[in-house]
Amino acid sequence: MVAGIDLGSTYTKAAVLAKDRVVGTGITPTIVDLDAAAADALGEALQAAGMSRSDLDMTVSTGYGRRGVDIADHQVDEIYAKARAAKWLGSPWGPVRTVIDIGGQDSKVIRLDEAGDMDTFLMNTKCAAGTGRFLEQMAKVLGVPLEELGGIGEGAEHPVELSSTCIVMAESEVISLIAQRRPVKDIVAGIHRSVAERVGNMVKQxxxxxxxxxxxxxARNVGVKKALEDFLGAELYVPKNPQVSAAIGAAIVARDIIREGKLPDGKPLVGIEADSPMDQWEGPAAGGGGQ
Structure with missing residues (x-):
């Protein structure tokens, strides 16, 4: 049995795999104590699986905080983990070729080749526009629960156009639109379109x-999904639990390390401390044409 832990900027996620099945997942807010966040998420995933940490053969970490956890045996770049998860999870419509990931503080797009391996990627880390944090802040300004934001923009007749890509300026713009008594539906639809255009332009690149x-x-926000589909002219497949895919990808890497007896870069597993962080393989995504 293996586990993957994704230490994201906002949430820490964990996934446990047994016999090539996801048997447990866990999600907890990311806190300053990354070891505690990782332990909480992993503990939740293990509890769901009806297992304990002693049952694990290997744990691989990924995400922003991947270097800061002692309970991981190895670590892997989150781009690589996302690509592995997309290939493994697949879709009912055929092989995955493009991956769109909107995280708490950044957004990523990945292209897979015909074999399902990563070909190239782009990443936006310079601006919060087009991220989960942007949506969270807009929901706060509107006084709407984040989980309800997705459906509010449905049926909007005149979606607003947000001219600001900066999250602070966009907040001011939304406040001004509220003062102008623009329908909330139109404002929310405009917010979704803004995110879709920001991320969609990366996909088109x-x-x-x-x-x-x-x-x-x-990806659980139906308004963002619809806006992206309209912008790209393509239907998007959302997996069952889109928030934990990187953790699943990290667990798949752990499974493969055990099966093949070597790290993903070909280094032999023999002689590598099983209780220490990785020596530090970052995955092929360290190149890959990203920015």
Whole structure:
């Protein structure tokens, strides 16, 4: 049995795999004590699986905080983990060729080759626009629960256009629109369109190839999904639990290390401390044409 832990900027997620099945997942807010966050998420996943940490053969970490946890045996770049998860999870429509991931603080798009391996990617880390944090802040300004934001924009007749990509300026713009008594439906639809255009332009830079796999917490927002589909002219497939896909990808890496007896870069597993962080393999995504 193996586990993957994704230490994201906002949430820490864990997934446990046994016999090539996801048997447990866990999600907890990311806190300053990364070891505690990782332990909480992993503990939740193990409890769901009816197992304990002693049952694990290996744990691999990924995400922003992947270097800061002692309970991981190895670590892997989150781009690589996302690509592995998309290939493994697949879709009912055929092989995945494009991955869109909207995280708490960044957004990523990945293109997979015909074999399902990572070809290239783009990543936005410079601006919160087009991220989960942007949606969270807009929901706060509107006084709407984040989990309800997705459906509010449905049926909007005149979606607003947000001219600001900066999250602070966009907040001011939304406040002004509220003061102008613009319908909330139109404002929310405009917010979703803003995110879709920001992320969709990244997708168009690497080329839209179906099947398009949409993951990350905001993938549960039906308004963002619809806006992206309209912008790209392609249907998006959302996996069952889009927030934990990177953790699943990390667990798949752990499974493969055990099966093959070597790290993903070909280094032999023999002689590597099983209770220490990885020596530090970052995965092929360290190149890959990202920015």
């Amino acid at each position: 690497i080329g839209v190839e179906e099947v398009v796999f949409f993951d990350g917490g905001p």
